[in-house]
Amino acid sequence: MTTGFFWDEKCFWHGGGAYALTLPVGDFVQPLVAGGLPEHPETKRRLKNLMEVTGIVNELAMQSAPQATWGDLARVHPESFLTKFKETSDAGGGELGLRTPFLKGGFEIAALSAGLAKEALRQVLDGDLDNAYALSRPPGHHCLPDWPNGFCLLNNIAIAIEAAIAAGQATRFAVLDWDVHHGNGTEAIFYDRDDVLTISVHEEYNYPTDTGDITDRGTGAGTGYNMNIPLPPGAGHNTYLEVMDRLVLPKLEAYQPEVIIVACGFDASTFDPIAHMLCTQETYRAMTARVRELAERVCDGKLVMVHEGGYSEAYVPFCGHAVIEELSGSAHAAPDPLAATVLKRQPNARQQAFFSDLISDFESELMG
Template sequence: MSASRLAWYSHEICFWHDPGPGSGYVPVGPGVEPLRQFAVDPDLRRAEGLVKASGVLDRFTCLTPAPASDEDLLLVHVPEHVERVEAASAAGAGDAGVYAYVNYHSAQAARLAVGACVEAATGVVEGRFDRAYCLVRPPGHHAEPDRAMALCLYNNLAVAARAAQRRGARRVMILDWDVHHGNGIQRTFYEDPDVLYVSVHQEGLFPAASGLVLETGAGAGAGSTLNVPLPAGSGEGAYLAVMDRIVEPAARTFRPDLILVAAGLDASGHDPMGRMLCTSRTFHSMTSMMCRLAGELTGGRIVFAHEGGYSAWYQPTLVLGTATAIAGLPAPQDPFLHSLEHLPGQRLQRHQERVITHLEEHHPLLAGATSGTAPRAVPVPAAASSNGGP
C-alpha cells in the first residue's frame, strides 16, 4: 500500500510525558526508592527509531498532530476532569486521578495524544487515508469521563470515536487488545448501541473485577460490549483463536463504518505489567487480520493507537511488528522470538478455550442472532475499582 494511503502520527512532546520515578506504577514513598518507571515514554522514541531504521516508516505519510481542543475533550470528559489534569501538570507533578502521575509536559502530551487519534479517525472517515497508526502517550483506555486513571489522562480512542461519529461514521467498533481491561472505554459506551467495544485482556489483572464476560452492555447498548478475559499465560494460540472465533464474527454481525484498535503491547511475553506470552508475530498476525477485515467491512477505514507496553527492550520490536502489518509487509525479524515462540503456553489450552466457547454460545452478537437468547447484562458502576495496577 502506498504511503499516500497510510498515516503515521507522533509528536516529540508525547515522549516528554513521564509519570516520574518509583517502582512500577508506585511513586517514591515509604519503602519505595527512586527507580526508573516501566512507563517511561522516551522508550517510544526508540520504537519509532527502529521503524524508521528498518525502512518501514517510509511506507507512511508522517504527520504531526495538533493538540485536542476543549471541544474535542468534552465529547467524552466532564470539564472538572480536564481542569484537574491541567492543574496537576501546571504544578509540575502530582496525581491527576488514580495512579495517573504527571509532569509539567503531561497535559500538553495528553492533548496531543487525543489530537492524533482524532485527526487519524476523521482522516480515514473523510477518505484522506485508509489506515493510520498513532504512536502516542500517555495512553487512554482507563480514563473515565470524570477521572484519570492508571497512567491514562484522557481517553484517546473514546474521543476519536465520538469525533468520527460527528463526521459520518455512525457505527464504530473499538477492539482493545491491551493486557488490561479498558474500563474507561467500556464505561463511556456501555449504553451506546452504535459503538461496539471488544476487549481481549488478562483475566482479573486490572481494574479488579472489571471486564467480566457477563458485562455485555445495558439499555439500548445491550450486547454492544464484549469482554474476553483470558487466563494468565495465554499465548499466540489463544489470541489468534479469539480473533478468528470471537472478534471477526462479532465485527461481521455489527457491521461497523470504522474500526479503531487500542493496540497495547503489554500482552507480550517480556512485559513486566502482564503475564501473557504474545510475540511480535502475534501482534503482526492480529494487525493483519484487522486490516483485512476493515477492507471487507469498512472500506479499509481503520486506526491503530498505541496503549500500554512496558518492556524497554522488546517494545520497539513489537511496534515494528504492528507497523509492518499495517503497511502490508511480512513480519519483521525478531531477535527475541526464540525465547518465547516454543513455550508450551503458545498453544491454545483447554482452560483458555472455555472462555471462547462460552462467548460463542452466550454472547448476543455471537449466539443471540440464532438462539434468541442473551446473557444477563451487568451494570457497570460509575466508579470502577482502583485496586491493582495499570
C-alpha cells in the same frame, strides 16, 4: 495503500516524576529515585527508532497533529475535571487519579496525544489515508470521564470518536482493545450506546481488578454492544488467534462498523513485566492481518490503530513494527530476535486444550 503514522516528540516528554508503582517505601523496599513507572517513553521511542533504521518510515505518511481542543475534550470529560487537570498542570504537575502522575505541561501533552488519535481517525474517515497508526502517549483506554487511572489522563479513542461524530464523518464505530488490561474507560464511556461496539480481550482481573467480566454486556440501548473476553494467565499465540477467529471477528462482521479502531497495547507479549501472557511478534502480525482483511470487507479498509500499553523496552518495538508492516504492506522487516525463545514458552498441548475449551464456553455465552 497509504498508511499514516502519527507521532510527536513532545509525547515522549510526558513524565510522572519519582513514583513507585506498587510497593510502599521502607523496611526492605529501596526508594526509586529516578522514577518507577513502567509507562515510560523508551518503549515508544525505540519503536520509532526501529522504524527509522529499517526504512519503513519512508513508505508511511509520517506526521504530527494539533492538540485536541478544549471542545474536543469536553465531549468526553466534564469541564470540572478538565479545569482541575489544566490548573494542576500549570502549577507544576501532580496526580488526579490512580497511577496517573504528570509534570508541568502534562495537560498539553495529553491533549496532543488525543490529537494524534483524532487526526488519524479524521484522515482515514475522509479517505486521505487507507489506514493509520497513532503513537499516542500518554495512553487513554483506562481513563473514565472524570477519573484518570492506569497511566491514562484522557481517553484518546473516545475523544477521537466523538470528534468524528460531531463532524458528521461516521455514525457506527467499533473499538477492539487487545491491550492486556481491560479497557474499562472506553467501556464506561460507551456502555449505554449502540453506535460504538466495544470489545476488550484482556488478562482476567489484572488491571483493573474489578472490571472486565464476561457478563458485562452493556446497558439500555448499549445492551449487547460491549463484549469482554477475560483470559487466564498463560494464553499465547494460538489462543489469541482462536479468540480472534471465533469471537472477535464474527462480532465485528455482524456489527458492520464504518471504521474499526484498535486499542493497540503490546503488554500481552511474553516479555511484559506487568502481565502474564505469551503473545509474540507473530501474534500481533497475525491479529493485525485478520482485522485489516475484515476491514477491507466491511468498511472499505478503514482501520486506525491507537497505541496503548506495552512495557518491555526490548520487545515492544518488534511487535509494533510487525503491526506497521501489516498495515502498510511493507517489505521492510524487523525480524524477531527472540523468536526461538518465545516459541519455547508457548502453552503445551494440554494447556492449549484448556484454553480452547474455555473459548468454547465463551462462544456459547457470548455468541449463542
